[in-house]
Amino acid sequence: MNTALAREELERILDQAVQDVTECTAGVRLHQGSQSPGEDLCTVQITFDRGFRTSLTLCADTGLLCRMASNSFHEESVSPEDLEEFSKEYFNVLCGRIAGAMFQATQVPAHFSPPVFYRGRYEPEGSEVQFMLTYSDENCGGAQFIHHVPCFDEDDTVSGNE
Amino acid sequence: MSKRVMVVDDSRLVRVQLGDVLEGTDYEIAAYCRSGEDAIAQYDEVKPDLVTMDIIMQGMDGLDASEIILKQHPEARIVMVSSLAYDDTFERAKAIGAKGFVDKPFHREQLLKVFEEALC
Numbered sequence: 447m448n449t450a451l452a453r454e455e456l457e458r459i460l461d462q463a464v465q466d467v468t469e470c471t472a473g474v475r476l477h478q479g480s481q482s483p484g485e486d487l488c489t490v491q492i493t494f495d496r497g498f499r500t501s502l503t504l505c506a507d508t509g510l511l512c513r514m515a516s517n518s519f520h521e522e523s524v525s526p527e528d529l530e531e532f533s534k535e536y537f538n539v540l541c542g543r544i545a546g547a548m549f550q551a552t553q554v555p556a557h558f559s560p561p562v563f564y565r566g567r568y569e570p571e572g573s574e575v576q577f578m579l580t581y582s583d584e585n586c587g588g589a590q591f592i593h594h595v596p597c598f599d600e601d602d603t604v605s606g607n608e
Numbered sequence: 609m610s611k612r613v614m615v616v617d618d619s620r621l622v623r624v625q626l627g628d629v630l631e632g633t634d635y636e637i638a639a640y641c642r643s644g645e646d647a648i649a650q651y652d653e654v655k656p657d658l659v660t661m662d663i664i665m666q667g668m669d670g671l672d673a674s675e676i677i678l679k680q681h682p683e684a685r686i687v688m689v690s691s692l693a694y695d696d697t698f699e700r701a702k703a704i705g706a707k708g709f710v711d712k713p714f715h716r717e718q719l720l721k722v723f724e725e726a727l728c
Contacts, residue, residue, distance in 0.1 A: 519620065
């Protein structure tokens with residue numbers, strides 16, 4: 447996101463936000479691990495359009511997102527519309543928390559696009575993975591939180607911040 | 609007697625979470641509004657003791673809506689609730705006359721403390 451920030455520090459900020467926001471909004475504890483999501487998954491993604499030139503993507507087992515939505519909305523069954531609504535709202539809060547923490551660390555105010563939801567895996571075009579944090583919950587639902595940066599081009603010698 | 613809260617937020621997640629946090633407290637949710645325009649329209653009828661106001665919403669944002677409500681009702685007590693706030697946002701909210709600021713996602717104790725301070 448910002449080349450002035452060490453990657454380890456950026457990972458720490460993102461990890462802290464993922465764990466705090468997920469537990470606070472959905473009552474689910476995520477632990478970093480190596481378990482990738484399975485075949486039935488959803489993706490939610492935002493792109494920073496001011497402050498940073500990156501995007502953040504959460505790719506998670508549908509079952510995990512359904513459990514989170516069910517906890518948050520107090521609904522036993524979660525419709526596809528509920529799942530999309532929850533995923534976008536949760537990710538919006540999560541990315542807001544991250545942007546706030548980044549502002550504290552860098553004094554760069556950022557703005558990001560509304561979250562977009564996809565069934566299945568989605569990879570933003572023209573970008574590459576800078577790093578990925580992998581999580582699972584106690585029910586073995588997997589999730590990957592992915593930090594994408596724009597691919598190198600001739601006008602851009604620094605990927606990450608504006 | 610319960611204090612009546614008007615919640616202005618386009619997020620279902622936040623509306624549910626606020627309902628959970630305020631359950632069993634001296635606060636009751638008197639109305640939900642999904643936009644700044646809706647809040648302005650409903651304020652007179654609801655006459656809440658406190659308003660929680662999201663900042664980034666479809667249509668009119670929470671800062672503009674708060675400014676209008678406070679011009680019409682200088683006694684209104686508005687707490688901004690947002691996931692994305694920078695120093696200039698805090699400054700503008702304070703200049704408008706907002707009584708407090710809470711980050712999303714919020715914790716019960718933090719929210720109740722800000723409510724209490726806003727109503728002093």
